[in-house]
Amino acid sequence: MFDFASEQLSAKQQYNILIGTVIPRPIAWISTTTQEGTVNLAPFSFYNIVAYDPAILSVSIQRNSDGSMKDTARNILTGKEAVVHSVSEDNLNLANQTAIALPPEVSEVDESCMTLVPSKTISVPGVLQAKTRFETSFYQHIEIKGHDGQTTADLLSHVVKSSATS
Numbered sequence: 001m002f003d004f005a006s007e008q009l010s011a012k013q014q015y016n017i018l019i020g021t022v023i024p025r026p027i028a029w030i031s032t033t034t035q036e037g038t039v040n041l042a043p044f045s046f047y048n049i050v051a052y053d054p055a056i057l058s059v060s061i062q063r064n065s066d067g068s069m070k071d072t073a074r075n076i077l078t079g080k081e082a083v084v085h086s087v088s089e090d091n092l093n094l095a096n097q098t099a100i101a102l103p104p105e106v107s108e109v110d111e112s113c114m115t116l117v118p119s120k121t122i123s124v125p126g127v128l129q130a131k132t133r134f135e136t137s138f139y140q141h142i143e144i145k146g147h148d149g150q151t152t153a154d155l156l157s158h159v160v161k162s163s164a165t166s
């Protein structure tokens with residue numbers, strides 16, 4: 001077994017160790033809306049269950065290279081709602097299509113073959129192609145700071161309001 005102290009590793013080396021050993025690693029596919037109503041859809045690989053009473057999911061969204069928030073984090077903090085879908089083998093290629101960087105006013109849904117479906121308890125729509133949808137409301141935000149004190153990620157937790165599976 002190899003033994004390393006975190007300070008001996010670069011951020012990329014730590015990332016590779018984490019994604020290679022914390023498995024299986026679920027991928028969240030999150031839809032949000034801008035204040036203007038544009039639907040944002042993006043996959044995130046740092047996602048999991050936090051609690052069941054109340055039912056809470058968490059996702060860590062890495063910041064852009066310039067330190068700004070990703071659209072999904074900004075939309076959640078502004079609109080307080082999101083639909084968290086589970087990525088499966090059946091929709092992995094579609095989820096990858098939505099990982100592209102687009103301006104906030106351009107929807108990944110329009111650039112791919114997704115079909116939106118209305119949510120039952122929140123205003124943000126879900127994606128028909130997902131096998132699981134969790135309609136959620138914002139619960140908590142924690143900024144994750146790097147060694148230099150700059151924010152590198154946004155840890156967001158969401159209370160599940162409704163869920164659907166196919």
